[in-house]
Amino acid sequence: MASTMLLTTGRSTTRRTKPMRKRAGSAALTFITWVLTVGMFFPIAWMVFTAFKTEKAAATNPPTFITQLTLENFEAVFDRGFLVYLTNSFTASVVSTLIVMVLAIPAAYGLSVRPLIRSTDALFFFISTKFMPLAAIVIPIYLLLQNMGLLDNISALSILxxxxxxxxxxxxxxxxxxxxxxxxxxxxxxxxxxxxxELVRIVMPIVAPGMAAAALICFIFAWNEYFLANLLTSTVARTTPPFLGSFVSGRGQFLAVLSAAATLAVLPVVIAGWIAQKRLVRGLAMGAIK
Incomplete structure (x- = not known):
């Protein structure tokens, strides 16, 4: 009888321990997730906070958390023609994304729903174009655009x-x-x-979340592209990333103004992601099923 009671007590204790361990593991996972989230978000939050500091306060070491806030940095950014660079970035990103989607959807349709002969070879060809770094082909591209008179041209940058x-x-x-x-x-x-x-009225409404995800990623890549924009443009077609780099020069690092410009530069991407977040999450989940 005593052994039976001990066995029953041991089983009940084990049953209580399992939910406690499960709750402890869930709490630990939640804590780690929040730590990682705060760690990833903190540099962005610090950039936004620095954008409202004076240059003197932004350059202090150790950094100051309590300081006078100002909007002068944003005024300085617009005084340097930021709106022109922002417009160039928006034009190149939107135009290139629209052309990419117009070309990519029929091509992908032919490689998936209506498979072509040797479609695997075609897919490998497409992805092989990403193997070569841009630094290896920028000189031929530069000479070609120079001979065609398309250097510092927003249309040429969009095509690239x-x-x-x-x-x-x-x-x-x-x-x-x-x-x-x-x-x-x-x-x-x-x-x-x-x-x-079949493509426009039947298939595209079904894959609309995937289209939104692909379009947003292409838009972000075009918006953040620095290498080609820095080498192939100078004044007329200059985009936002090279403009941000101009705040670090031989005269020093203008951290407060740079933070203000960077804060304004990320706003369009954040707004686009916020608008398309539901379709984006669903679209990325669609691509992860197979």
Whole structure:
């Protein structure tokens, strides 16, 4: 009898211990997640906070947390023509993203829903264009644009961004389109739908979240691109990333003004991500199923 009671007590203790261990593990995971989140967000928060400091307060070491706040840095940024650079970045990013999506969706459709002969070779060709670093091809690109009179031209920069982002968009859209049920497409074909009707009216609404995810990633890559924008533009087509680099010069580092310019530069991307967040999360989840 005593042994039976001890055995029953041991089992009940084990049952209580398991939920406690589970709760402790969940609490520890939550704590670690919050630590990582705060650690990743802190540099951005510090940049925004520095944008409202004076240059003297921003350069103090150790840094000051309680200081006078000012809007002079933002005024200085716009006085240096920031709106022109912002417009160039927006134009190049939006135009290149639209062209990429117009080209990537039919190409991905042909590689997934209606597979072409040797489609694997075509996919490898697309991704192989990303193997070579930009530094290895920038001189031929520079000479070509120079001979064509397209240096410091926002249209030429947009076309280069199309070539930079198109392989990535094709791979992403192929992953999304591969998840479209074949029965829906077959039903549309039986009803006599043409290729473009099938693509535009049947398939694209299904993969709209994936399209939003691919478009947003291409937009971010074009918006943040520095190397080509710095080497192939000077004044007329200069974009935001090279403009931000101009705040670090031989005269020193203007941290407060740079932080103000960087804060304004990330706002369009943050706003675009916030608007498309629901479709973005769903679209990235679509691409992760297979």
């Amino acid at each position: 961004y199309v070539g930079m982002n198109l392989p990535l968009a094709i791979w992403m859209m192929r992953s999304f389109l591969s998840e479209v049920p074949g029965e829906i497409i077959e039903a549309a074909q039986v009803d006599g739908a043409s290729f473009w009707t």
